[in-house]
Amino acid sequence: MKKDTSSKGLVSFVKDGILWNLSGSIGYQIYLCILVCLMLAGVYGYVIQFKLGLSATNMSNIVSWGFYISNFTFLVGVAAAAVMLILPSYVFNDKDLHKVVIIGEVVAVGALVMCMSFVFVDLGRPLQFWHLIPGIGQLNFPSSLLSWDILVLNGYLALNALVPAYIVYCHYKGREPVGKYYKPFVFISIGWAVAIHMVTAFLYQGLPARPFWNNPLMGPRFLASAFAAGPAIISLVLHVVNAATDYKIDNKIFNKLRIIIVSAAVINLLMLFSEIFKEFYFPTHHSQSAMYLFFGLEGHNSLVPWIWTAISINVLGTLILAFNPFKERQIFLMPALVLLIVGIWIEKGIGLIVPGLVPSPMGEIVSYSPSTVELLITVGVVGLGMFVVTILLKPALMIEKKYEETHGHH
């Protein structure tokens, strides 16, 4: 786009954004069509679920939270991980990471949209969501951790959407954004990111009824796994951006992210070891959930291959990233990143939620695996998230690139 946009306003910003999104190579158009198809599959699944109620899923009175909440838990972590780009670039004034902060924030927005969608599809009565809005409904704040979660997630979405929007809009208009307008919010978002994930962890941690969750390590463990998987996803997105657009990303950035990922992944593994020790050194009645997860109970062992795979690929991914055999060609580290992400996704998602609920407080043991409807809806929500990231990132990167070209490094 060779147009001079400095004299345009908000309306044209939005219009240009939409136009830029719909134009591009044929590969890009196909990619958008695939995303739309995924979202339509999700809508189809949701229509079935809306008609039948949640009995269309495989959740039951024992496993009352399943695949949706598992994905929600994982994705809140991914959203919180944007702080791992913001912290170095704003606090330590790292110039390299400053270039990619916008991508991290957009990934956070996408992840948050996915989180809220997963919660929405998990609700038994989503049309009554207004019961949560303080003022017209009743919000059980500060007692209920869910009320905290709603507030912090929405606040974080606002922070991560509005601050980059302001910066990008200023760049669109060809001027420097005013530091004192947005910098305080960036600093707030650093603490807020940690808060959203601790609050999500406290959701589970605060339930004495579920001994598998009721341990003090949940909060820190969530942060560690989030700061491993989140920047890994951001790295993947950066690889895609590097390859598919002309917004080039330097190897140094990948290396810095790699260091963050490895540090967090190692801490995560340490915490995992601590939890395993607690459960298995002197197994008590409370260790039943861990037994169910790692070894199966009473013939119900559907989660066992998953968790062992998850831990293995987690360790493998961490080792590859730590020893970095492909020093200059970071793109070859992509499989390691994927291994790490999938490992953490399994271990923090289904490997956390389902064992927490099995055995039930009255000792019943069941197996759980997502039903077709759940998978369809999940695919749809993931498509939605990717779609949001794409439509926000494409115009943003174009504006950033143009701004950099005309004004040099800011």
Add this chain to the structure above:
Amino acid sequence: MDSDKTKKINRRAFLKGAASTAIVGTAAVTTGCKGKGLLGSSEVFALEFQEYFKKHYCLMTPAERQETVSRLEKLARIKQDITIEIDTTGPGQDVLYGYAFNVTRCEGYMECVKACVKENNLDRRSNTQYIRIFEMEHGQMSPDQGDGKYFHMVPREGHFYMGVQCFQCENPPCVKACPTKATWKEPDGIVVVDYDWCIGCRYCMAACPYWGRRFNWNQPEIPKQEIATQQHYLGNRQRVRGMMEKCTFCIQRSRKGKLTACVEACPTGARVFGNLLDPDSEIRFVLENKKVYRLKEDLGTDPKFWYFID
């Protein structure tokens, strides 16, 4: 350059068209599915529309409560062709319900379960039961080591039986967990749910250490002739899918001075129910003279359901 631009515009137009068709199409499909149910009758639609916007039960004035009760009664008459009576009796003065279960006397007959299902209009399709009876071996104490799915002649040699249900905790973790305050503890001690206010997030179900709460995963199905018509707004009125429900110590009966359905049904008199604040009540006699215990006492939930042995 121009033809390139035209190609781009054409592609743009195609995508725009495709996207808008998709959106319109899904909207049509969704409304089609929902609309068919709603537009059965415009009166039903009007009543349900008003029901959708009603307030939390605790915030309703007595007049508003009467209005919603009459709407619900009318809906039942139109949609199901039954006459129901929904009560909104408040808690009695100086009443705090307590419950005791005699582990020696229970023989595992499950008459309580059958009576509860009938009295509380529980879903027959998913076999929802508020009460679970566990067959325990001698030497065990905790129901999670027992068998809740037995079906054979009872009592079996070498085993004893104990029942669990919502224990109406005085410090309920479910009330703390609910994000919309849809569940709360009434002054007479019963933990109730405002079904229409519940959004179905199921956090309370994760928070309950006794597995006391149930969720309507599907639309409940009850044979018409078995519907209990004496209902309470916070008790056994008919629920729809997507809301939580639980034992309410038969609030529709207990607030009228009647025994709960489970206590009434028990053939061996293993269940004792009454007012904890009445020093002459049977429940107080049990608590003061028998060896009583509560489950998972270490969790600090302070349940109002005790077990005792003879």
Add this chain to the structure above:
Amino acid sequence: MKNFFVYSIRFCVIPGLLLFLSVLTVFSNQEGVTARYKDASQKLDINGQVETIIPVPKQIVKATMDYQGGPFFIEARKSEIKRFKCSSCHNNKTVSIQNAAAISHADIKMVHGDTAAPLACNTCHSQEDRDSLVTSKGSKIDLDHVYDMCGQCHFRQKKDWIGGAHGKRVTYWAGQRVVKNCTSCHNPHSPRFDKRWPATYSVPFK
């Protein structure tokens, strides 16, 4: 770096303090229900309580003793026995009855007491006055007040029954106390409950 500290104090410490204070409110007081009911020793005014209709489901009689809350009532028994009065047959006159074999009490199986040597009929039934029961010491007990009979051996259950830990109230927990008699639930000749199939079952989960 200085910026960081300034910002952090303004935006992290103060909200953090607020957070901490609100978290404190979450830990509400933990007054036990045990403490609460132990404090409730004041007898309640029965008329100020929950409104109930005094039930007269069947015949009721007043018990010969009080429970902790005063006098109470029990389900009458005599009206439930089909062929009461016993003395209509069991008298000194000659009686001709049709189908006597069927109503001769030969169908009563005694499963009460030691299995080898169960209780005899006249352990409980008075031989002089067939309409009442008789204790081991010879005092007459009306059939409606059978608890005084059963309570001779089963004194623990009787004490529990008077208090409310044994047996059951009839229909209401509030209002005037009406409870079931011993023989309302127990067959006096075979008092132990039978083995039977449960009324329903619990479905296994998925």
